[in-house]
Amino acid sequence: MIAKEKVVKATKQGMLDNVMRQFNNAADIIDLNSNIRKILEITNNELVVHFPVKMDNGEVKVFTGYRVQHNNALGPYKGGLRYHPTVDIDAARALAMWMTWKTSLAGLPYGGAKGGIQLDPSKYSSSELERITRRFTYALGDNIGPELDIPAPDVNTNPQTMAWILDTYMSTKAPAERSKNMHVVTGKPLGAGGSEGRDRATGYGVFLNIKFWASDKKITLKDKRFIVQGFGNVGYWTAHFLEKEGAKLVAVQDQFGCISNENGIAVEQLFDYTKANNGSILGFTNTTPIASKDFFSIDCDICIPAALGNQITEENAPLIKAYLIAEGANGPTDVNAEKILLKKGTDIIPDILCNSGGVICSYFEWLQNRNGEIWQLNEVLEKLEKKLEESFRKVIETSRKKDVDMRTAAFIIAIERLELAYVQRGIFP
């Protein structure tokens, strides 16, 4: 049973402080019912687990895992699992809150959750990571479930991780119940109940949002120069679709460093190179290494942060030359940096809209598992585009109607949907 103790308001600087400031800003503008504000500004449930795992050399290590469930007024909790040294309770709280706003904005029947394990996966073998994931799943027990809380991939987790979770979770159920639990996680490999298109869904969604934005501004993406921070699932697929549209990748940053070429970096070749180079972009042909601190000041049209939170700060925001920031990552821009950017006329497609293609496709996977259906790739991508376009239009319209930036508009839509749910249920008329 998860402890029911509710968390106090954000006190630390960082992602939690950021998401709380974003929430309070929108809640003030719509004069959110004070009772509903009390519910939304804290998390429903928080689980912290310490679990032992035997390493390849026989040593036992104890790991710390988290799952924070922020809100489920609109449906089961939903959100990814991150394996990274920066994962802690505040990071999980912040990321869980963003999931609540994201699923609400997308019109999905979900709430928000997030979690993960505090570790550096590059230090462990594949079989160690499998054992860590399986023990974590046992530790989470029935605090996750197909109609309760549905994890998915995030930083340093992938379809394989989801398949281990599925297999472990199913093994705890009676044989006749097992196949009814396929939708306990999404982002699974195709052979293990995954959906066509989930691999590319987040990056495709980032790309589509950029395309909708460009079409709204009556500009074309051909020959536009873009930079990407993070060349993992989200960064790679975003770059893939932008390149297909005729845009030019001029710099990339990952955890190992930063490379640039103003004449363009070939996305598919870079992807193949990273696969053969332990995931690193460094040393790729025809590129110049540059200092990571200079990444955001590179001359370009579009900047796509697709790695970790709080990357665009008060320090580097004034140096950014891009006129559009498309947030592939969750929480990449801190609130003070955003003020600087908006003041100088930079547009920002906010994370809860820009990267929502992933969770929308997860919803499609969940529906397919639940209903015993298998959809074709084109069907998935068409449905995804339709949903994303609806969200984008709503955000643009609200932003114009209320004369607010796109993030504030997105938060207003998300919070108002939750407010309506509480009010209509008669809990807080």
Ligand SMILES: NC(=O)C1=CN([C@@H]2O[C@H](COP(=O)(O)OP(=O)(O)OC[C@H]3O[C@@H](n4cnc5c(N)ncnc54)[C@H](O)[C@@H]3O)[C@@H](O)[C@H]2O)C=CC1
């Ligand atoms: N995978 C998904 O479907 C979704 C992911 N996101 C968000 O997108 C972001 C990236 O996630 P994924 O692509 O799934 O992760 P990933 O694990 O596939 O890739 C992460 C990338 O970020 C780079 N990176 C890590 N630390 C860095 C640093 N300090 N500086 C620069 N680069 C760094 C890594 O080298 C790697 O290229 C995260 O913020 C995640 O929450 C958002 C929605 C859905």
Ligand SMILES: O=C(O)CCC(=O)C(=O)O
């Ligand atoms: O696909 C999902 O359920 C959630 C993905 C995620 O963690 C996110 O959107 O940040």
